Amino acid sequence: MAGHEILFVLLLWKILCNNGRNLTRRALMTRRRDRKRLFAALAVAAAVNAATTERMLGAYDRSQHWWERDVLQTFSDEKWMENFRMTKATFDYLCEKLQPRLSRRHTRFRIPVSVPKRVAVALWYLATGCDYRTLSNLFGVGKSSVCTFVHEVCKALVEVFKDRCIKLPKGDHLREVVSGFEEELNFPQCAGVIDGTHIPIIAPKEDHCDYFNRKGWHSVILQAVVDHSYRFLNINVGWAGSVHDARVLRNSTLFSMAEDGDLFPNDTRDILGTPVPLMLLGDPAYPLLPWLMKGYPESGQLTRDKRHFNYRLSRARIVVECAFGRLKGRWRCLLKRLDVDTSSVVNIVGAACILHNVCEMRGEDFDEGLMSHGDDLPAGPVANANHDTRPLEVREALTQLFAQQRNAAEGL
Known part of the structure; x- marks a missing residue:
């Protein structure tokens, strides 16, 4: 209460006390009635306090x-x-x-x-x-x-x-995504692109070294799967910035679903005699798996066909970089150090991803001048511990398909 309101209550209290003594001497008042009068006085003071302002929480x-x-x-x-x-x-x-x-x-x-x-x-x-x-x-x-x-x-x-707003595609939506990647980016059987980006945060009080990434600042990792229209299909937020992308993936629900066969339906396509399943595309930080395709390691001795495969895969993967750029361009708090507790970062980043999808789904324009060109460096290559030869066969079949398409375009 303001000072004048406190004086008002004290004045009422004095009057009530005086009246109380007078009424007691005449035996016409009880202590209970005195209390009722005091409560009434406090209610009046509160009403005065509410009447002096038309807003809540200190607005001007x-x-x-x-x-x-x-x-x-x-x-x-x-x-x-x-x-x-x-x-x-x-x-x-x-x-x-x-x-x-x-x-x-x-x-x-x-x-x-x-x-x-x-x-x-x-x-x-x-x-x-x-x-x-x-x-x-x-x-x-x-x-x-x-x-x-x-x-x-x-x-x-x-x-x-x-x-x-953020869900893995199924049914008609899945067919739309696969068709989009093939028609717009010339990559068949692709159901999404996966990558990670770093979100700057203040150093946590506990285990702050774990959040110190390779670039020299504290961050959490946003792992995302993106479709051909820059929309997020799956996100995983909160892993400390020092963690490798492959470890984030292996500890995600996405990985568990894929290993259990629940990520995509068994909708293979015959390409040059090889059954090619629906799959995600990733960068060298991820392992080569039956449901996750990546390029050939850059050894400096790749054949022309293998370099062309890497080019086609990189061109398809550009959608995830654009999605991150549009996300951070719209919601620029993600470009700065989030000055909140680490426990709150997940909801803030998740909300930004949801709002990004809402804007994309409703056809909101995006100012290209806001585009953030991330400075994320690729997390170093990871050795492929998987001994399954199927992904190698799939990659080889796609390499030959792309080589044939290139030769046909060149008239060879």
Whole structure:
């Protein structure tokens, strides 16, 4: 309470005490009634406190006007795209889906911040990575409230959207992905591309050395599978930055599904007499497996056909680099050091991936000027401990197919 409100309560208390003595002497009042009067006085003081402000959590009138008048009433789609990385229609769609989880009760003592404003605070943070103080002044809410909104919205996005926005393709969706890779990137039987990227974080208090990556800073790893349209099909977030990509893969649910035969259906295609299964494409950091294809090791003595195979595979793999670039370009907090507890990083990165997919699925434009060209270095090659010869045969069959296609294009 403010100073004048405290004085008001004390004055009421004095009056009640005096009245209480008078009424006691006349035997017309009991102690219980005195207590009721005191509670009534406190309720009046609370009402005065609520009446002197029209907002919750320390908002300023100027900032309220900016949000309610400038943003909600005058922002064009271009302005929404520039500041929130999406159009107003997509923003409204998100608010509608998140309303049940983010809405708060309106009480006599507190007017809750609206769901659109909570979502807007979180989106602005994700899009810029600016500090809580700046967001507090911009939106007219307390710094602690900004922190609360960011984490609540990110958690709600993961809970509401993850299963519907980030999922491995099946049925018609799987056929669409495979056709997309073959028609647009000239790589058959590809159901996705896998890779990892580093997300900068502050050094954790515990085991901080584990998070210190090869580039000299602390990070967690985002492993992702991407389709031909730059959408995330599967993500795995949270492994410490010093861990090799192959180890992240082997400890993921994706690996378990693939080894159990549950990743893709047994939909092989005969290529030059070799049954070629549906598979993911990876870089040299990953092992060569029946469901995971990678290029020939760069020994300096590769034949022309093998170099051409590596070129075709690299050209198909470019979609995952573009997806990471678009992800970090939209949500630029991922380019800066996430100044949050390590336990909160998973939800923030997961929310950014979900929002990326929502924007891609709804056809939101992407400003190529925002594209982040990652500085991730390939995690060193990994020896292929798998003794299964099938992936070697598949790679050889694809190598011969690509060589025939190249020769036909050259008229040989």
